[in-house]
Amino acid sequence: MANVKMDDNRIKVQPQAVDVEQAVLCSMMMDKEAIANAIEAIDETYFYKDNHRKIFQAIVELFDKHESVDLYTITEMLKKRNMLDDAGGSYYLAELANIVPSSANVIYHLNIVKEKAIARKLITACNGVINSAYSQEKEADLLLDEAEKAIFEISEKRLKKGFESINPLLHSTFERIEELYHTSPTGVTGISTGYKKLNEFTAGFQKSDLIVLAGRPSMGKTAFALNLAR
Incomplete structure (x- = not known):
């Protein structure tokens, strides 16, 4: 009988913390300082769930326009963009607004979201390098350069900081x-x-x-x- 190599990557779930993502979005819905902290630490690509990315984008857009950020304005913004259903709908947004009682732990929650996202990015980068190595279509030196570049780009994002006066x-x-x-x-x-x-x-x-x-x-x-x- 031929040996069959199982691909463990097919059954592994990528690092994620959906409940913490919800906590971050809830904090942003209730506190402008939490929005500023989030913008400084992450962007929409750090969210695992696509609907969370859309909600984050709506909040940031309202914040950048110096408009009020709450359940109703976020809902209206998503409606205008025809993204309300993709974001989970009005009922989901209402649930999201009550996930945490305050934004006191938003920095801690942002760090968790960030760590999970970096882990996912590393997995994607490493899988790309592995696939290129198996295909043997590129020289080893070029593969090493691509691997270093991919890891360096992730490292740069990890050190993302906001503007200072x-x-x-x-x-x-x-x-x-x-x-x-x-x-x-x-x-x-x-x-x-x-x-x-x-x-x-x-x-x-x-x-x-x-x-x-x-x-x-x-x-x-x-x-x-x-x-x-x-």
Whole structure:
């Protein structure tokens, strides 16, 4: 008898937390701060259920227009978009509005939704890499590049952050520059390079700097980098 390899992926349910998705949407329906927190943490693709994605989009659209966000305005918005039935209908929305008593735990709930979505995205990315590897239609180096790109894109989304006001950022940055300038007799506000002229041009290596040493082979890049590190 021939051996048959069972595909376990066919019987596995993807990571999900439908009840937590409902809690997030309920919190958004009752609290504008919860909406802002949700927009900062996730987008509609993070929801497992398609009807939850549509409800989320309707809430965000109302919020962006500075309109009232409640059961009735969300229902009307979905009606205008001919998406009310796809979103679960009026009865489902009414149930959704009473899932949680308050929005106090929305950050915790958002983190759960986010974790489940990231796990699903990883599964999809890895399955794509596995299928490409089995097909043997691409070179190994290209497969590795595609795998790294897919994982990197998921990682970038995990670190998604909202916009910050520039005023407090500028204020704290200028304060830091002023402090470093007055405490450093050489004018170096970062880490000294060890080279006087280079320090004059750069004021030293600063936080978050990406420094690239470029040059032809055997021109002393490694020796120069070692001197900088020293």
